[in-house]
Amino acid sequence: MPYSALLTDLYELTMLAGYLREDMHEQQAAFDLFFREPPYLGSYAVFAGLAPALDYLSHLKFSDADLAYLNSLNLFDAPFLEFLKTFRFRGRVTAPCEGEVVFAGEPLLTVEGTLAETQFVETALLNIINFQTLVATKAARLKIAAGPDSEVIEFGLRRAQGPDGGLSVARAAAIGGVLSTSNVQAGQVFGLPVKGTHAHSWVMAFPDELTAFRAYAECFPDSCVLLVDTYDTLTSGLPHALIVAGELRELGHEMLGVRLDSGDLAYLSREARKRFDRAGFENVKIVASNELDEHVIHSIRSEGGCIDIYGVGTRLATCAGPEGGALGGVYKLVESNGKPRLKTTSDPAKSTLPSRKRWLRAVNPDGQFHMDVLDLQDHSGEPFRPGHIAFDPANPQRHKMVPLQCDLIDCRHVVMDSGEVLSQAPSLEALASYAAAQLSRLPEGTLRLINPHRYKVGVSRRLLELRNRLQTAATS
Amino acid sequence: MPYSALLTDLYELTMLAGYLREDMHEQQAAFDLFFREPPYLGSYAVFAGLAPALDYLSHLKFSDADLAYLNSLNLFDAPFLEFLKTFRFRGRVTAPCEGEVVFAGEPLLTVEGTLAETQFVETALLNIINFQTLVATKAARLKIAAGPDSEVIEFGLRRAQGPDGGLSVARAAAIGGVLSTSNVQAGQVFGLPVKGTHAHSWVMAFPDELTAFRAYAECFPDSCVLLVDTYDTLTSGLPHALIVAGELRELGHEMLGVRLDSGDLAYLSREARKRFDRAGFENVKIVASNELDEHVIHSIRSEGGCIDIYGVGTRLATCAGPEGGALGGVYKLVESNGKPRLKTTSDPAKSTLPSRKRWLRAVNPDGQFHMDVLDLQDHSGEPFRPGHIAFDPANPQRHKMVPLQCDLIDCRHVVMDSGEVLSQAPSLEALASYAAAQLSRLPEGTLRLINPHRYKVGVSRRLLELRNRLQTAATS
Structure with missing residues (x-):
C-alpha cells in the first residue's frame, strides 16, 4: 500500500516552498539519519525499516487530492503547488543492511540529492526507521534474555498503535529475532508463522x-x-x-x-x-x-x-522500559551546496559531525568486531587505515589506535540511486539470521542487559579536524 | 479505509473454530472492555476510539484473500472456512461518548451478541480503544499542565508507530484537547489545523x-x-x-x-x-x-x-511516562448462555465484575461529579438509587452512601444495535469540548498530575452479592 505524500510534518512543506522561492531547491545536499543514545540504556541497536523506507521514497508523489488539500490551507502559492505536481525523490541513499548492529552517532542513512528532495523526506524516514529500529532492538534483547533454547513470540497487537502499528511491530520484531506472532494479518502480509x-x-x-x-x-x-x-x-x-x-x-x-x-x-x-x-x-x-x-x-x-516459549506483548509493541518508548533518531544536514555543514548549540551533545562520511568497522582476525570508525568520504587527505588513531568525538583526549591486524569493512553501501532501489530486500528470516550473526560478533559484555560494555565508535583525525574548524568558525 | 478481518490474534480464530464445532457459536454472550489501572499514575482516563471501533465492527468481513490465507495455515477445516464467508458482526454495543471521563474498572464497552461475534472482535477493539484512550488521556494531561492561556500542538509523527500510528495519535490527541498537529495527513483526514x-x-x-x-x-x-x-x-x-x-x-x-x-x-x-x-x-x-x-x-x-505554545512530540506519540506506554485494557466475558460469568485467579486484582451492568454517575446539584456506581442491568431486585450504599469492590468494608440530592446519570447508551451504527460521530472539536467540560466537573485534586485524589467508583449491593456468590461457587 503506497504511503501518502502528506505523511509529513508541515514544516517540510513550508521549507520546500521556501527553497523553491529562494531558488535553492536544486542545490545539492546530504543529510545523515542517526540516534544520539541507544535505547533501553543498552549499548547497541538493530537497524530496521530500510525496505519500507525505500518503498516510501521510490513511490513518493502528490496526488490531486493532496494538492487540493494543500491549496485549501491558503499557505502556499500556485508556483509551489505546480512544482509539487512533478515532485519525486530521485536521490541516493546509503545504508547498512537491515539487521546490522549499529551504535550511537553512526549515520544509519545518508540521503543525497537536491536540497528539496532530501529535506522533504525527513519526517517519513524518521517515522519509519525510528520505530522499526526500536522494535528490532527490543526483540533482540528479548531473544538474548530468553537464551538459545527458548522461543519468543510477539503478542502485542492489542496494545500497538492501531492496526498498522501492530503490523510494523511484527515486521521489526522478526528482524530482531522474534519470528512468530499472534497477529494474523502480519502472518498474511509478511509470511511469518502465526501462533x-x-x-x-x-x-x-x-x-x-x-x-x-x-x-x-x-x-x-x-x-x-x-x-x-x-x-x-x-x-x-x-x-x-x-x-x-x-x-x-x-x-x-x-x-x-x-x-x-x-x-x-x-x-x-x-x-x-x-x-x-x-x-x-x-x-x-x-x-x-x-x-x-x-x-x-x-x-x-x-x-x-x-519456560520454553515466552509470549511478549505490551513491552514489545510499545517498547516500554527505561529510556524506551522512542528511538531519538534525528536527521541532520551535513553538506549543502558542496560545503560541509554543522549544527552547534548550547548543548554540545547535539553538535553534529559534518560532511559525507565512510562508516568503517574494524574486525579482528577471529571475526569479532573491534570498534567502528567514521571517516570522511571525500578523496582529499589520507583515508583511515589500520594503524591510524580514532578519537572519541565527545572527548578527543580519549583516542585509540585501530590494530594493524584488523580488517576495515564498510558498514554501508548505496541502496538507492537516482530514486531507484538497487536490490531486492532479503526475507525477514534472512535478516533475522544476519542480525543474530552480527550480534554474536560483539565484544564481551556489549550485549549485557544492564550496564553494558560501551562499544567504541571513533572518528578519524581529518573528520575531527574538520568539525573543530567548523565549530571555531561558527562561534567566532 | 476498511480494517482487515485478519486484524486479530490467532486465538480469536481458533476459539471461533472451537465454538462452531461445539455448536456454541450462537449462544448469547456479553463482554466488558475495561482497564484496571489508570495510565500515568493518574486517576482518570479520557475515553476515545469509539468511532473507529464501530467502523471496524460495521465493516467486518473476510475477503477471499483472507480465506485463502487461513486455508493455507492447515489449521482450520472446510466447514469453518465456509462459516467465515458469511461471518459478520450483528451485535449490540453500549458505550459512553468519546471524550467521557472514565475510571478503572468501568465497562467502557459492553459488547453483546452471539458468542462467536462478541469473542472474535476482542483483539481489534482492544487495539483501537487502548491506544486512542491512552493518547487522549495524555493530551488532556498536557492541556491541564499548560493551563488555559497556552496552546499545545502535537508534533509526534516522527516517533509514532508508523504512518497509521501517527494518524491515530493526532485523532486521539484532538479529543483530549490537543487540536493542532504538525502531521499534514492528519489535517487532510481529520480536518485538524496543521502547524x-x-x-x-x-x-x-x-x-x-x-x-x-x-x-x-x-x-x-x-x-x-x-x-x-x-x-x-x-x-x-x-x-x-x-x-x-x-x-x-x-x-x-x-x-x-x-x-x-x-x-x-x-x-x-x-x-x-x-x-x-x-x-x-x-x-x-x-x-x-x-x-x-x-x-x-x-x-x-x-x-x-x-510560553504560549508547547509543541509535544515523542512523549505524546509514545505516551511515555511512569506506567505509560500502554493502557492495560482487557476484554472479559461477563455473561454467556444467560448466566453471569466471573474470572477468578490467584491474583484478586484480576477478578472481574459479572453480568451486564448499568454505569451510573452521581452528580451534585451544582453539576460536579460525586462518584460513579456500577449496578446490575437486569430488572430482578431493586435498581440503585440515591440514598443507597455503594461498596468499594476491592475492599467492601469501605462503602459510601450516594447523597439523596445527587442525580444519577447513565454514563453510556447503546451506540450500535444489530451491527448498525445508531448515530453519526460528532466532530473532533465537539468531542474535545465535551472532554474539557467533563474534566472540569471532577472533584478537586482529581486532575492533579502527581498523587491525585482517587475518584470513587463503587458497586451496588446486588452486584457485590452476585460477585460474592459466584466467587464462592468457583472456589468450593
Whole structure:
C-alpha cells in the first residue's frame, strides 16, 4: 500500500516552498539519519525499516487530492503547488543492511540529492526507521534474555498503535529475532508463522475447566496449548491439563503445551515441568505470558524457570522500559551546496559531525568486531587505515589506535540511486539470521542487559579536524 | 479505509473454530472492555476510539484473500472456512461518548451478541480503544499542565508507530484537547489545523542565520515563526529574530513567533518575552519544544516561563511516562448462555465484575461529579438509587452512601444495535469540548498530575452479592 505524500510534518512543506522561492531547491545536499543514545540504556541497536523506507521514497508523489488539500490551507502559492505536481525523490541513499548492529552517532542513512528532495523526506524516514529500529532492538534483547533454547513470540497487537502499528511491530520484531506472532494479518502480509491458543473466556464459556480443555483438544488435537490459570494453576489448571494430555495420547496425539498467564512464573513453570515429566510428558512445552520483558525473562531464568516459549506483548509493541518508548533518531544536514555543514548549540551533545562520511568497522582476525570508525568520504587527505588513531568525538583526549591486524569493512553501501532501489530486500528470516550473526560478533559484555560494555565508535583525525574548524568558525 | 478481518490474534480464530464445532457459536454472550489501572499514575482516563471501533465492527468481513490465507495455515477445516464467508458482526454495543471521563474498572464497552461475534472482535477493539484512550488521556494531561492561556500542538509523527500510528495519535490527541498537529495527513483526514515552521537545517542551508530568517519571513510574512537555537539562542537567534520582526513590521506584517528547542526553556522564554516586549512586539508568540511532557510543562510554568505554545512530540506519540506506554485494557466475558460469568485467579486484582451492568454517575446539584456506581442491568431486585450504599469492590468494608440530592446519570447508551451504527460521530472539536467540560466537573485534586485524589467508583449491593456468590461457587 503506497504511503501518502502528506505523511509529513508541515514544516517540510513550508521549507520546500521556501527553497523553491529562494531558488535553492536544486542545490545539492546530504543529510545523515542517526540516534544520539541507544535505547533501553543498552549499548547497541538493530537497524530496521530500510525496505519500507525505500518503498516510501521510490513511490513518493502528490496526488490531486493532496494538492487540493494543500491549496485549501491558503499557505502556499500556485508556483509551489505546480512544482509539487512533478515532485519525486530521485536521490541516493546509503545504508547498512537491515539487521546490522549499529551504535550511537553512526549515520544509519545518508540521503543525497537536491536540497528539496532530501529535506522533504525527513519526517517519513524518521517515522519509519525510528520505530522499526526500536522494535528490532527490543526483540533482540528479548531473544538474548530468553537464551538459545527458548522461543519468543510477539503478542502485542492489542496494545500497538492501531492496526498498522501492530503490523510494523511484527515486521521489526522478526528482524530482531522474534519470528512468530499472534497477529494474523502480519502472518498474511509478511509470511511469518502465526501462533496462539485460547483465552480465559473460552474456559469461562463452558460449565467447567475440564470440559473446556477437552473441547479445545478435540478441535486441535495436534496443536493443543491449554491456558491453565483461569481458576487456579496448581489445583485446577495443571491437573486438568494432565488429564487431557493423557486422553490425547490414548487417541494417538501429543499435547503441545500449557500457557501460564499469572502468578509466580518461575515457580509455576518448575512445578508444571515436574508434573508433566513425572507423568511422561517430557515434550509438553511451557508457554509464559503476562507483562514480560527482557528483565523479567532474565529473572525467571536465573531462578530456574522452565519456560520454553515466552509470549511478549505490551513491552514489545510499545517498547516500554527505561529510556524506551522512542528511538531519538534525528536527521541532520551535513553538506549543502558542496560545503560541509554543522549544527552547534548550547548543548554540545547535539553538535553534529559534518560532511559525507565512510562508516568503517574494524574486525579482528577471529571475526569479532573491534570498534567502528567514521571517516570522511571525500578523496582529499589520507583515508583511515589500520594503524591510524580514532578519537572519541565527545572527548578527543580519549583516542585509540585501530590494530594493524584488523580488517576495515564498510558498514554501508548505496541502496538507492537516482530514486531507484538497487536490490531486492532479503526475507525477514534472512535478516533475522544476519542480525543474530552480527550480534554474536560483539565484544564481551556489549550485549549485557544492564550496564553494558560501551562499544567504541571513533572518528578519524581529518573528520575531527574538520568539525573543530567548523565549530571555531561558527562561534567566532 | 476498511480494517482487515485478519486484524486479530490467532486465538480469536481458533476459539471461533472451537465454538462452531461445539455448536456454541450462537449462544448469547456479553463482554466488558475495561482497564484496571489508570495510565500515568493518574486517576482518570479520557475515553476515545469509539468511532473507529464501530467502523471496524460495521465493516467486518473476510475477503477471499483472507480465506485463502487461513486455508493455507492447515489449521482450520472446510466447514469453518465456509462459516467465515458469511461471518459478520450483528451485535449490540453500549458505550459512553468519546471524550467521557472514565475510571478503572468501568465497562467502557459492553459488547453483546452471539458468542462467536462478541469473542472474535476482542483483539481489534482492544487495539483501537487502548491506544486512542491512552493518547487522549495524555493530551488532556498536557492541556491541564499548560493551563488555559497556552496552546499545545502535537508534533509526534516522527516517533509514532508508523504512518497509521501517527494518524491515530493526532485523532486521539484532538479529543483530549490537543487540536493542532504538525502531521499534514492528519489535517487532510481529520480536518485538524496543521502547524509548523522550519528546521535547523533551513538555517544551516544559508550562509548565515539572519539571511535564513529573512528568507523565511519573505516566504511566510504573516505566519512567520523562527527557530532561534541553531547556533545560540541568546546571542544569535533572538537578536536576529528581533531584526526580522522589525523589518516585517516596516512592510506591514507582524511576526508570529519564535521557537525555542533546547536549553533552559523557563529562563530562555522569560528572556525572549522581555526582549520582544521591550522592543514593542508584545504579540510575538513563544513556542517551545524538546522532549516536553506534562511534568516538564508544569515545571516551566512554576518557574515563570513565558510560553504560549508547547509543541509535544515523542512523549505524546509514545505516551511515555511512569506506567505509560500502554493502557492495560482487557476484554472479559461477563455473561454467556444467560448466566453471569466471573474470572477468578490467584491474583484478586484480576477478578472481574459479572453480568451486564448499568454505569451510573452521581452528580451534585451544582453539576460536579460525586462518584460513579456500577449496578446490575437486569430488572430482578431493586435498581440503585440515591440514598443507597455503594461498596468499594476491592475492599467492601469501605462503602459510601450516594447523597439523596445527587442525580444519577447513565454514563453510556447503546451506540450500535444489530451491527448498525445508531448515530453519526460528532466532530473532533465537539468531542474535545465535551472532554474539557467533563474534566472540569471532577472533584478537586482529581486532575492533579502527581498523587491525585482517587475518584470513587463503587458497586451496588446486588452486584457485590452476585460477585460474592459466584466467587464462592468457583472456589468450593
